[in-house]
Amino acid sequence: MRIERRLETPKRIYLYITAGSILASLFFVGVLLAIIGVNPVDAYSTMMYRAFATKFGVTELFVKTAPIILTGLAVSIPLRAGLWNIGAEGQLYMGAFAASVIALYLPIHTSAVVIPLMIIFAAFFGMVWASIPAFLKAKFDLNEIISTLLLNYVAIYWVEYLVYGPMKGKYVYNFPYSDLFGDYAILPRFFGTRFHLGVIIAFVVAILIYLLMMKTSYGFSVRIFGSNPRSAEYAGIKRSWVVVSTMLLAGMIAGLAGMIEVSGLHMRLRANVSPGYGYTGIPVALLARGNPLFVILSAFLFGWLYVGGSAMQTTFGIPVAIVDVFQALVVLFIIGGDFFTRYKIKLGGRS
């Protein structure tokens, strides 16, 4: 057996790897479920039933998918330029924090003013948080994977500090929550369910990013840089510009995810604003191969896992941590599978 470098990669290989990774991960998680004594078929059918059988289930699927679309985009954009943004989680927390400050402390109480300001501030603070690793990468070539990741923890503890301390609600007892927002700071809901305006915002943003990345010269230059940095620099595309602009854009979008979570769903700032949506953005972006429209599709897969995960928790008492395992497996399978996009394995001796 020997390994040979591919000169050209057929498109369908990517499809096989993606589908294979999802199936293999579902299989391994099924094995784990069986180990702790839960029938995987029961578990998966519960997950399907919960997400698709009722109006509440379907709208809940959209509600869980919306922030994942945004974090998926926040990973995808830099990924297109060959950069890993592992910091969407922290950027989301900073966005949630900024939106909450506006909601709780702004003396103006008109939705038409408050909600746009919450959006702007959330995007801005997400961007500020992303600017730190962006700057360190552009200036010192500090590994952005590590810096974005470490900053997540700082942002999470920052929000924890606030809701246990200065922003702790007057009317909550022993919960790490801020006070509830006024009606003017809450996104409208539809269908008598938790389906809120933030879901629509997420879809609109995904389409805008699609247009930006696929139809404008900016998107083109980012993609050129991602596929071949050296020739991009010869073509006059500046590395630091690509690094900084994609990371800032990512931070803005992840910050927006924080806003729709506090304003659309929780209606207050709280510890654990996100159950790891920022990390979920990584497999979402990888499955979508960085294409913003495919991000919507792959976000639905993980939205389903979260809806199903909480159903499994209530039904079988399985910790939601299983979703982390699934995510890690999907990413490993995909990046491992990419080996086969670069090489092909030939049986037999030399040619």
Next chain:
Amino acid sequence: MIEVEFLASLIAASMRAGTPLLFATLGEIITERSGVLNLGLEGIMIMGAMTGFYVSLVTGNPWLGILIGGLAGLLLAIIHAFFTVTLKVDQAVTGLMLVLLGLGLTGFLGKDFVGTVAEYITPMEIPYLSDIPYLGTALFSHDPFVYLGIALVPVIWFIMNKTRYGMELFAVGENPEAADTMGIPVDRVRFIAVLIGGFLVGVAGAYLSLAYAKVWTEGLTAGRGWICLALVIFSGWTPHRAIFGAYLFGGLDVLSFKLQALGLGVSYHFMRMVPYVFTILVLLVGVIREKEKFGAPSALGKPYIREQKY
């Protein structure tokens, strides 16, 4: 003399708190020397902590727990080595997924024995020496792994600097192309280095649950994996400086607890931020110094792919 007593107990506590950091840092030094970056320490460590605890809970033998904890670390390291060395995949992403995998698996499988009590490694008083006033408490009344950690430092130094494997380790980490030309099996040397590293990190985790914390809780490692990554840079990839860094950081950890107990009002949440901010700062210093070629293996983080000859 109360101050001397306090100092003695602080030194003793620092050594115990520093021991898991030392094991993991030494492991990662070996791994990184070979040119492979393993960011998965946090996940490997917590897998070691959970499996070690579970084994001790079931068998009543904490020593076996430490060994199995190390093997659990080795198992995750095999995944890392397979992906990064064999498949030449991005090392940082693979390592990161090990963190997610470790935290997820332990949260999932370890739920049932949160709050249980397992047999743990007990300290042993070294005869006569532990009777020395103050010094006895500070240095000679630890559990065996504290001494094993200290003993590992010269052993690893010797292996890295005086043996054939150490020479090969150095060569593949600095210049894999040249090593390959000299007939050194680059991939094999790297694979072994990742496995040794994973084992030591697993042991570090098991030490944490079986000798230091003596309990299992979700998220027990609490960022220690990230600290060790910083300690590797801090130590300039040398074992003798690793022991210094590990004890220093163990000491800071202990001190922050003691200060909090005294009510010196720094918020708990800010204390929790420290390791992460510290790691970024150390990395930054490391990156800036690296420009003057200071200690880091030149090929660190780069997969080695032999150019095909046509």
